Amino acid sequence: MTGYYSSPFPRRASVGVDVGGVMVGGGAPVVVQSMTNTDTADIDGTVAQVAALHRAGSELVRITVDRDESAAAVPKIRDRLARLGVDVPLVGDFHYIGHKLLADHPGCAEALAKYRINPGNVGFKDKKDKQFADIVEMAIRYDKPVRIGVNWGSLDQELLTRLMNENQDNGFPMTAQEVTREAIVQSAILSAHMAEEIGLGRDRIILSAKVSGVQDLIAVYAELAKRCDHALHLGLTEAGMGSKGIVASSASMGILLQQGIGDTIRISLTPEPGGDRTREVQVSQELLQTMGFRQFVPIVAACPGCGRTTSTVFQELAQNIQEDIRRNMPVWRTRYPGVEQLKVAVMGCIVNGPGESKHADIGISLPGTGETPSAPVFIDGQKAATLRGPNIAADFEKMVTEYIEN
Ligand code: SF4
16 A cells, blocks of 8 residues: 555555554545535535535545534434445544533444544633543543644644743744744644543544644644644645645645655545536545655646647547546446556657657557547557547547446
């Protein structure tokens, strides 16, 4: 399994955590996870979204558990998913009253594969430690792992104030930004120690420390990775919409993953109105795949196009092939082991087309402007056919499907 990892840096050693049968850390491949944005009390909507996220490739799915109605819905969601054959561990996201919800809803406590708690907002200030301890004790009783998820938007203010005062007493050796980063790291580590003192095993604890700035994220996780050996969940919080969120998440997490840091990732993208929630799973997979850490789907290599391509045939073909592959992958993955390692090339003209196509398992070089209207297809490095006429795209899509199925 560790053979997937091709960074020049050694993978950071971490204690593996079994989350409902999915290993996080301990040398396991980096796990892709996601989170629903349905009201968990809406059982139909949540089941549909969890199933869609899992079908897209999410190996863990987190759901919000914020009130009695959502806690009561969790075991029903678990059962409905099981009846649909959707076998994905569910993670419960708790804030403020998680200790109470878990105590009042044993079915929820049992159905979840992991509890996520935020030490910055577990309960009310004066009862904070007690409520944190209650959740940890519940995790011990139900034999569930816990993610202690620090978030700078809800950072423990007492800890931050103490570190700010110490910094002042010492003559300001650190900037305010550095003190905040240190408070985030300390909050995660102190909370993990507290959970261990209560009796939660090290192999039941995952840590995260999410911030919204790329450089802050890199600095915080680099420090956290040095100071502990807990499995780490990477995520840039409030990453944003569209390309901004994708670039910021990929830049920050890519650097950390390259250094061997990170055992599971979630890319949090603000969905566009009516947008597809599974996009965040796809982006996580593409990040891990393009870096060579894991393989999820066949790679479709396509040239960017230029003045030699005056029609949109090749862009449409590349897009259709990519979409066909994603649509068919859930079935192909079970029928054709190793299918995810294939490479398909869709090229716009003769300049780089034949060369790139020969390096792919199957590739096509479409005719550019002024070229003979024919498209050579290469299979396993050899020219296998020449497509002509108005159905070149459809014919090639058929050949790709046949190649995979054969
Ligand atoms: Fe342009 Fe041809 Fe290169 Fe594609 S392969 S970018 S069409 S020159």
